[in-house]
Amino acid sequence: MSVSDFIYLASQSPRRRQLLDQLGVRHELLLPDADEDAEALEAVRPAELPADYVQRVTALKLQAARARLRRRGLPAAPILCSDTTVALGRRILGKPADADQAAEMLAALSGRSHRVLTAIALASGRRTLAAMSVSHVRFAPLSPATIAAYVASGEPFGKAGAYAIQSQLAGWIAHIDGSYSAIMGLPLFETAQLLRQARVAF
Numbered sequence: 001m002s003v004s005d006f007i008y009l010a011s012q013s014p015r016r017r018q019l020l021d022q023l024g025v026r027h028e029l030l031l032p033d034a035d036e037d038a039e040a041l042e043a044v045r046p047a048e049l050p051a052d053y054v055q056r057v058t059a060l061k062l063q064a065a066r067a068r069l070r071r072r073g074l075p076a077a078p079i080l081c082s083d084t085t086v087a088l089g090r091r092i093l094g095k096p097a098d099a100d101q102a103a104e105m106l107a108a109l110s111g112r113s114h115r116v117l118t119a120i121a122l123a124s125g126r127r128t129l130a131a132m133s134v135s136h137v138r139f140a141p142l143s144p145a146t147i148a149a150y151v152a153s154g155e156p157f158g159k160a161g162a163y164a165i166q167s168q169l170a171g172w173i174a175h176i177d178g179s180y181s182a183i184m185g186l187p188l189f190e191t192a193q194l195l196r197q198a199r200v201a202f
Contacts, residue, residue, distance in 0.1 A: 086161025135178020
């Protein structure tokens, strides 16, 4: 297997780009076409468990990205996909649809521990390499005023669980057990392991 000096990142997340830059991995974006319904891939199935969900969605994202690469006739290179979800027990907290849902999610997380699950998948030729990181995060109690101000900032939207670890709400996170980069959206340790297996130079 030949060495690749870059990868495709099939993600619109600026945080994942930032984390790949931190590793020193050259990457190009491989984003959905206008007629692709990328959000539909993230629909939750009835009674689906968080770990099953995040791994299934990541695999679907990779399948779509592989088809996109073929369709566009781009040069071959490994493709990286990732998905992050927040779980409170068996309940999956996805991206809030509106301000009320964001506030409800944050109130549910207030003063409690939850899990952040991030799955990654890397297409390397015909092979698919995959890994998952599970972290535990505990918020201090959040007052209604704190929640309202955070929702008003717009930060919860587009974020699983209605928050970002690198936002102002970090001042209310009492404890983290796991991977900070995974909570941001890309577990650097597991990602680096997969990239080395795929012979990506960085």
